Amino acid sequence: GDSVTQMEGPVTLSEEAFLTINCTYTATGYPSLFWYVQYPGEGLQLLLKATKADDKGSNKGFEATYRKETTSFHLEKGSVQVSDSAVYFCALIPNTGGFKTIFGAGTRLFVKA
């Protein structure tokens, strides 16, 4: 079945460091891909998305490129801030059958000042 695999956390970085959180997926066809962020005590917020191969989603300095050949959607940011500390979820919506959002397990990011 369709699934999402993320790198395990926690990831701990110093402020201004480069961030990569790996995400790979299993799905038939061309799913839509998403990154959501969850701050402590909050619900999930959509961070960025890409709906077709080679699309790049970007928001608030974060980027991710839809790579069909490697079935990946890695999240990157050039310079993290303390305020980026949160849990990041990679997700997909299949383009066949049920259109439910399927989430990875999440990756917790800690950014130290």
Place this chain on the structure above:
Amino acid sequence: EAGVAQSPRYKIIEKRQSVAFWCNPISGHATLYWYQQILGQGPKLLIQFQNNGVVDDSQLPKDRFSAERLKGVDSTLKIQPAKLEDSAVYLCASSSYPNTEAFFGQGTRLTVV
């Protein structure tokens, strides 16, 4: 634009008691989801509505969980009787169409003691 509203934010009950959660989706969103998020895991879909009809409830423990969406707007999720393993955050989300990104409420944190 108002977001997804959920209540209550927190609930503590004893095992074998019953509990109900309420969700008001974004106006005009036909698709509504209930997710269960256990600590340290990604959200797991419990049930998906399209207007007031159920699209997917394959992972809903129907012996104790029930959900309804009257008039295709508000929704309630009920647990009766609750078990210790039901302790989790219950997230409601909505989307304009089934294959578009979901917008989440802040969630209800349930603790069963």
